[in-house]
Amino acid sequence: MFESIKQAVSLVKELEAKERIQSYVLTGAGISKGSGIPTFRGEDGLWDTYDFEEVATLEGWMRNPEKIWLMYQEGIHQIFDAKPNAAHKALVELEKNGYCHYIITQNVDSLHQKAGSENVIEVHGNIARIKCIICGKFQQLKETPKIVPPMCSCGGMMRPDVTLFNEPLPEDEITKSFEIANKANLVLIVGTSAEVYPAARLPSISKKNGAKIIVFNFEQTEHVNIADSFIEGKSEKTLPIFIEMLLNR
Ligand SMILES: [Zn+2]
Secondary structure: OHHHHHHHHHHHHHHHHHOOOOEEEEEOHHHHHOOOOOOOOOOOOHHHHOOHHHHOOHHHHHHOHHHHHHHHHHHHHHHHHOOOOHHHHHHHHHHHOOOOOEEEEOOOOOHHHHHOOOOEEEOOEEEEEEEEOOOOOEEEOOOOOOOOOOEOOOOOEEEEEEOOOOOOOOHHHHHHHHHHHHHOOEEEEEOOOOOOOOOOOHHHHHHHOOOEEEEEEOOOOHHHHHOOEEEEOOHHHHHHHHHHHHOOO
């Protein structure tokens, strides 16, 4: 692990000697696992406990909003209680020191913002933000709603502002992500596989433009195929070491 981190650090330093760093960090469920946030897919995934069609599509959702809201109550509760871990904190340091200009996250848990990162782009929405299905008004939840489903003042039902499976991703965030991916010369991929759009596309676009790619993950993913450096391990262990070494501390 130390050897691969060392190699990644030299890669960044070499790049820095040649040009000004323009970078983004792409994050996924893996970074929040260490904060106790359950992943939606895979082993023990939330969606394994529930019927996928029912909870992850708007149709299923509309058929039985109360049931789905009860599930979300549980999810939101866990997220309100969750604390950023060492990986989230390391990314704040990275941002402060000019090595991370944007975090593009697929997570809906606000942990990057809680840690103190400033430029966070949420491409799958935010679970603690709800929106009215009729007038589109947003509300930021501070605690778990007591009555479900929560209703808007217009009489419409509120739903969590997360992207469900048959829905388009938030347009502004996606456009911005592609602009960032096009300009970057350094990409860190943390705790995400290349299975879901746009995570599957962004790094390849950057790579085509000559960006260096560093992957942090506890397992091999598709991204490793285009990586200049792969650091295997839990990101809450590897990222802090990477940053300490990068900042020569
Ligand atoms: Zn409304």
